[in-house]
Amino acid sequence: xxxxxxxxxxxxxxxxxVFAITGALVASxxxxxxxxxxxxxxxxxxxxxxxxxxxxxxxxxxxxxxxYVIVCLAASVAVYFGAHVLGSRYRVLVWLDAIGLAxxxxxxxxxxxxxxxxxxxxxxxxxxxxxxxGIIRDILGQEPSIILRKEIYVTASVAGxxxxxxxxxxxxxxxxxxxxxxxxxxxxxxxxxxxGWSLPTYRSRPGRxxxxxxxxxxxx
Amino acid sequence: xxxxxxxxxxxxxxxxxVFAITGALVASxxxxxxxxxxxxxxxxxxxxxxxxxxxxxxxxxxxxxxxYVIVCLAASVAVYFGAHVLGSRYRVLVWLDAIGLAxxxxxxxxxxxxxxxxxxxxxxxxxxxxxxxGIIRDILGQEPSIILRKEIYVTASVAGxxxxxxxxxxxxxxxxxxxxxxxxxxxxxxxxxxxGWSLPTYRSRPGRxxxxxxxxxxxx
Amino acid sequence: xxxxxxxxxxxxxxxxxVFAITGALVASxxxxxxxxxxxxxxxxxxxxxxxxxxxxxxxxxxxxxxxYVIVCLAASVAVYFGAHVLGSRYRVLVWLDAIGLAxxxxxxxxxxxxxxxxxxxxxxxxxxxxxxxGIIRDILGQEPSIILRKEIYVTASVAGxxxxxxxxxxxxxxxxxxxxxxxxxxxxxxxxxxxGWSLPTYRSRPGRxxxxxxxxxxxx
Numbered sequence: 001x002x003x004x005x006x007x008x009x010x011x012x013x014x015x016x017x018v019f020a021i022t023g024a025l026v027a028s029x030x031x032x033x034x035x036x037x038x039x040x041x042x043x044x045x046x047x048x049x050x051x052x053x054x055x056x057x058x059x060x061x062x063x064x065x066x067x068y069v070i071v072c073l074a075a076s077v078a079v080y081f082g083a084h085v086l087g088s089r090y091r092v093l094v095w096l097d098a099i100g101l102a103x104x105x106x107x108x109x110x111x112x113x114x115x116x117x118x119x120x121x122x123x124x125x126x127x128x129x130x131x132x133x134g135i136i137r138d139i140l141g142q143e144p145s146i147i148l149r150k151e152i153y154v155t156a157s158v159a160g161x162x163x164x165x166x167x168x169x170x171x172x173x174x175x176x177x178x179x180x181x182x183x184x185x186x187x188x189x190x191x192x193x194x195x196g197w198s199l200p201t202y203r204s205r206p207g208r209x210x211x212x213x214x215x216x217x218x219x220x
Numbered sequence: 221x222x223x224x225x226x227x228x229x230x231x232x233x234x235x236x237x238v239f240a241i242t243g244a245l246v247a248s249x250x251x252x253x254x255x256x257x258x259x260x261x262x263x264x265x266x267x268x269x270x271x272x273x274x275x276x277x278x279x280x281x282x283x284x285x286x287x288y289v290i291v292c293l294a295a296s297v298a299v300y301f302g303a304h305v306l307g308s309r310y311r312v313l314v315w316l317d318a319i320g321l322a323x324x325x326x327x328x329x330x331x332x333x334x335x336x337x338x339x340x341x342x343x344x345x346x347x348x349x350x351x352x353x354g355i356i357r358d359i360l361g362q363e364p365s366i367i368l369r370k371e372i373y374v375t376a377s378v379a380g381x382x383x384x385x386x387x388x389x390x391x392x393x394x395x396x397x398x399x400x401x402x403x404x405x406x407x408x409x410x411x412x413x414x415x416g417w418s419l420p421t422y423r424s425r426p427g428r429x430x431x432x433x434x435x436x437x438x439x440x
Numbered sequence: 441x442x443x444x445x446x447x448x449x450x451x452x453x454x455x456x457x458v459f460a461i462t463g464a465l466v467a468s469x470x471x472x473x474x475x476x477x478x479x480x481x482x483x484x485x486x487x488x489x490x491x492x493x494x495x496x497x498x499x500x501x502x503x504x505x506x507x508y509v510i511v512c513l514a515a516s517v518a519v520y521f522g523a524h525v526l527g528s529r530y531r532v533l534v535w536l537d538a539i540g541l542a543x544x545x546x547x548x549x550x551x552x553x554x555x556x557x558x559x560x561x562x563x564x565x566x567x568x569x570x571x572x573x574g575i576i577r578d579i580l581g582q583e584p585s586i587i588l589r590k591e592i593y594v595t596a597s598v599a600g601x602x603x604x605x606x607x608x609x610x611x612x613x614x615x616x617x618x619x620x621x622x623x624x625x626x627x628x629x630x631x632x633x634x635x636g637w638s639l640p641t642y643r644s645r646p647g648r649x650x651x652x653x654x655x656x657x658x659x660x
Contacts, residue, residue, distance in 0.1 A: 027642070028642050031641045031642045032641060032642060033595070033638065033639035033640060033641050033642070034639060035592075035594050035595040035598060035639060036594065037642070039567070039571065039594050042564065042568075043568070050495065054274055054494055055270065055280050055283055056283060057279050057280065057283070059497055060495050060497065062561070063495055063496060063497070063555075063557055063561055063565075064556060064557060064558065064561070065561075066558055066560040066561055069560055069561060069564050070560065080642065083642075115283075116284060117283055117284060118284065118286055120286040120289055120290065121282070121283055121284070121285075121286055121289060124262065124289050125283075127259070128262075128263070131259065135360070139359065139579065140575070150253075152255075154255050154256065154259050155253070155255040158255060198253065199253035199254060199255060200253060200254075201251045201252060201253050202247070202248050202251045202252060202253070202257070202300065202303075274494055275490065275500050275503055276503060277499055277500070277503070335503075336504060337503055337504060338504065338506055340506040340509055340510065341502070341503055341504070341505075341506055341509060344482065344509050345503075347479070348482075348483070351479065355580070359579065370473075372475075374475050374476065374479050375473070375475040378475060418473065419473035419474060419475060420473060421471045421472060421473050421476075422467070422468050422471045422472060422473070422477070422520065422523075
């Protein structure tokens with residue numbers, strides 16, 4: 001139990017830092033001030049796990065523990081002063097986001113299992129939590145939402161969470177199951193980044209816009 | 221109590237399925253892949269009720285019960301493979317959304333009453349929950365938000381929730397009060413869809429944009 | 441304890457009313473109907489405090505107490521019938537938002553301290569809550585988000601929350617510490633409104649858009 005708690009704590013801490021960096025990189029893309037970096041870094045860093053804990057009815061992980069907040073703020077400040085040395089902030093953003101996605105997919109599913117959510121819901125918990133991290137960041141930073149792009153993203157999270165829950169169900173040790181899920185998510189998302197992997201999209205026509213619908217109503 | 225719980229469970233289950241279909245239809249309008257359908261279907265299907273339960277301090281209805289998630293995923297997959305047979309996905313979307321709105325307005329108000337929220341807040345609970353379902357879907361799918369359109373939408377939810385709470389307060393049996401509120405919401409929203417009903421909008425001038433304000437400041 | 445609770449209740453009530461007015465003013469800028477005014481006023485009025493209470497694991501402040509909802513609805517209706525007498529709704533919106541920001545920054549931090557969140561997290565609680573009020577309003581009303589503007593906004597909240605927590609830690613009476621934090625936030629934000637104060641923004645180049653990145657990939 002002690003080890004388990006520690007493993008989850010480390011996952012939460014690293015995931016918070018990684019997501020905080022991606023939030024701060026969005027702030028740098030939008031040329032915000034240092035408080036904006038900290039704000040976007042903090043909300044992105046702790047947002048996904050916060051929703052997970054609220055859903056599971058657990059105390060929110062960072063509220064009575066200052067380490068997470070301090071790590072997020074430190075990461076954001078570091079990006080503010082250090083991001084200019086990066087050749088491509090976008091490339092770094094995408095890869096760090098992939099690592100965060102992999103960590104949170106597995107960590108969210110693990111916390112779901114521990115809270116008695118059952119296998120299906122534990123998978124859902126991992127995926128919702130993982131995807132919400134990036135989605136909150138994109139909404140707050142008014143970037144195009146990551147879930148509307150064609151590249152595989154949520155799918156990678158689904159694959160890793162299923163793999164972790166299945167391995168756990170088959171009796172694999174927690175750490176082994178977590179690493180399996182982590183690397184599967186990272187591999188699938190990494191393949192999507194490097195090779196542009198995508199699932200077939202819905203084949204039919206795209207939806208008409210409200211204007212087209214209004215125009216068509218007018219013709220009748 | 222047993223019957224009451226069952227009635228609310230059925231409402232939640234049907235509402236989840238209906239909202240999941242509307243989420244998946246938005247995914248089809250945006251030509252997402254099958255994981256995108258499931259994601260948008262799931263979040264839309266369970267989003268409104270999730271917020272309601274968090275506000276009331278209740279355990280979130282789907283977290284320890286896989287049926288809701290499975291129903292949402294099944295509905296999303298069905299839309300992925302079946303939506304092309306629909307003549308107008310937009311029309312189906314609008315009507316299913318009306319049914320979901322009616323179910324959740326009444327169901328949210330009922331759960332509010334049961335949790336001791338008092339009549340005013342029970343109405344608010346029904347309306348917030350009902351409107352949030354569609355709003356979350358529109359934000360995630362980056363569709364124009366349903367609350368900014370001129371047509372009656374939130375008003376229908378308000379009418380149904382007031383009707384249900386009033387009927388309950390006057391001693392009507394739960395099921396009768398729920399059906400009354402359901403059909404009033406559906407009727408008002410349906411009238412808005414068919415006849416374009418709207419309330420008078422605010423008459424004065426629209427707000428200036430930030431650019432106009434900046435330009436005006438510059439002139440002084 | 442009695443006095444403390446009352447002070448926080450008054451802060452919540454006034455902050456709800458002030459934020460509700462700013463929400464209703466956004467509704468007037470978007471020419472919504474009266475239900476739209478009430479909806480946007482209500483969600484803006486109670487949104488920030490709702491998130492604060494969920495994060496702290498407390499019962500949501502308005503759910504079992506109708507006064508907050510009634511105050512928000514009354515304020516929204518008053519704006520609907522009275523906003524046309526205002527010379528510049530935008531100017532009123534900005535100043536009321538500053539007052540709401542100041543109230544909620546301090547009130548959120550105070551509730552955080554009382555719930556045992558520790559000084560760092562109490563500050564974060566005040567800032568998150570304060571900024572979320574305006575952010576929720578801007579997302580729902582589809583206005584340009586207040587956090588992406590160059591003017592000082594979140595910074596004012598940070599300053600006031602730090603000041604309040606520091607004063608409390610040094611043993612100042614609660615009311616004195618709250619007023620100190622309130623006026624510091626209001627002063628900093630007011631200076632930003634009047635004189636256009638801003639922090640230095642991130643100096644490096646802005647982020648490339650997705651299109652530029654795609655084009656560049658194509659060239660390789």
